[in-house]
Amino acid sequence: MADFHALRWATATSATFLPAAVYAAPAVLDWHQPAAAVVEQWQAPSVLRINESLLLPEAEALLSKQASRYAVVLGTDNQVSGIVMSSDLRSRQTLAIANLLQLPWHELQVSYVMQPANLLPVIHPHDLTNARIGDLAATMQASGRDVLWVGDADAQTFSGVITSLHIMAATGESVRLYPQVNTFADVFQALHHKRATYPV
Numbered sequence: 001m002a003d004f005h006a007l008r009w010a011t012a013t014s015a016t017f018l019p020a021a022v023y024a025a026p027a028v029l030d031w032h033q034p035a036a037a038v039v040e041q042w043q044a045p046s047v048l049r050i051n052e053s054l055l056l057p058e059a060e061a062l063l064s065k066q067a068s069r070y071a072v073v074l075g076t077d078n079q080v081s082g083i084v085m086s087s088d089l090r091s092r093q094t095l096a097i098a099n100l101l102q103l104p105w106h107e108l109q110v111s112y113v114m115q116p117a118n119l120l121p122v123i124h125p126h127d128l129t130n131a132r133i134g135d136l137a138a139t140m141q142a143s144g145r146d147v148l149w150v151g152d153a154d155a156q157t158f159s160g161v162i163t164s165l166h167i168m169a170a171t172g173e174s175v176r177l178y179p180q181v182n183t184f185a186d187v188f189q190a191l192h193h194k195r196a197t198y199p200v
């Protein structure tokens with residue numbers, strides 16, 4: 001040990017071994033931001049498109065694989081016929097439809113549980129220019145729907161979609177919708193809804 005000498009040293013605190021805490025403010029929007037911030041365009045790769053004849057287990061697998069909370073439903077003519085939320089796949093209404101049709105859940109098609117395009121509100125792109133996210137939430141509450149189409153209802157063309165789930169992901173606040181009645185008439189209407197399709 002005669003050839004070595006002690007180095008100068010000091011005692012270390014526990015904070016020395018921890019990485020420096022860096023606070024990053026969450027990048028969330030608020031209700032006063034422009035409504036265009038939560039519009040998802042059809043061309044966006046995040047918008048999942050599925051066929052209305054797809055079985056529910058296959059649709060559920062696709063939604064899970066793409067980590068998507070909803071899918072736009074296309075008809076046999078490749079036109080938009082509705083939208084299906086991931087929560088709709090195993091809802092009470094879906095189970096009631098399966099009971100009514102006397103089919104097991106895994107044999108139901110997406111067309112039975114989707115929200116038909118013609119029953120959802122349509123917001124014209126011009127109306128979005130001065131609108132705020134809070135205005136979209138108020139529109140959803142007033143209509144009782146958690147999905148809004150963006151497009152021209154007269155020309156029956158759509159360019160995008162706004163969902164309450166996307167608003168919640170962007171703002172951190174949920175859109176409070178009042179529960180819809182789950183009566184036999186609702187189930188019957190879901191089974192026999194008019195199949196209107198719209199070009200993209």
